[in-house]
Amino acid sequence: MEIILETLEDTENFGKALAKTLLIQQEKGKLVNTIYLFGEMGVGKTTLTRSFVGSLPNAENAEIASPSFTLCHEYPTKPEVYHADLYRLSNECELPEELQNLGKKIVLLIEWPERLSLEVRVKNRLDICLKLLNDKNVKKSSLENMDNLDNLCEKKRQVTVFAHGDIASEFETELQKHLQNCFLLK
Numbered sequence: 001m002e003i004i005l006e007t008l009e010d011t012e013n014f015g016k017a018l019a020k021t022l023l024i025q026q027e028k029g030k031l032v033n034t035i036y037l038f039g040e041m042g043v044g045k046t047t048l049t050r051s052f053v054g055s056l057p058n059a060e061n062a063e064i065a066s067p068s069f070t071l072c073h074e075y076p077t078k079p080e081v082y083h084a085d086l087y088r089l090s091n092e093c094e095l096p097e098e099l100q101n102l103g104k105k106i107v108l109l110i111e112w113p114e115r116l117s118l119e120v121r122v123k124n125r126l127d128i129c130l131k132l133l134n135d136k137n138v139k140k141s142s143l144e145n146m147d148n149l150d151n152l153c154e155k156k157r158q159v160t161v162f163a164h165g166d167i168a169s170e171f172e173t174e175l176q177k178h179l180q181n182c183f184l185l186k
Helices: 008-027 045-054 142-146 166-179
Strands: 002-005 034-038 072-075 080-085 106-111 125-132 157-164
Touching: 002 008, 008 045, 008 157, 008 166, 034 045, 045 080, 045 106, 045 125, 125 166, 157 166
Parallel strands: 034 106, 034 125, 080 106
Antiparallel strands: 002 157, 072 080, 125 157
16 A cells, blocks of 8 residues: 655654554454554654554653664553664664563554564564655755755655555555545555
8 A cells, every 4th residue: 555645744644544543453353563664764754653652542641752762662552552763773683672572462663674684574564664755855865864854844755555464454454444535545
């Protein structure tokens, strides 16, 4: 499934739709425990996470920020969310020990999952890939984009969702229903 996010508000609304879908699936006993967020620096992964986590029950007790320097944040939402950022880890790494075996009632959301070795990637998961759409005013390099963040916030993004496994496939189908009237789906 592909979605075009025209504005920062669209990115936030997409995060809210993810949370709503997660809660519906959880009620059915089909919780997607792992969500991988792919995308360059400044593309909106943390904005998406902030909206997703902020839309879950008990989010008022969660201070949602990028875990770039701490590796992982734990949010006391329902369901509980662990938000990891693997950017500082080397390629082909293992999942940090504190994030292994979290249990079936916890959601693990990982930024920069491409750092994980293929052997440790979870088989039943949702992959969300964010990409800035071509714009002559947006520089190509991630590091150059850091100097251009204000401009990046207003750029269109393409979001591609890939489901891996039965539970994730059901999640994607339910998510598509919520997004049908909000975004241009491909």
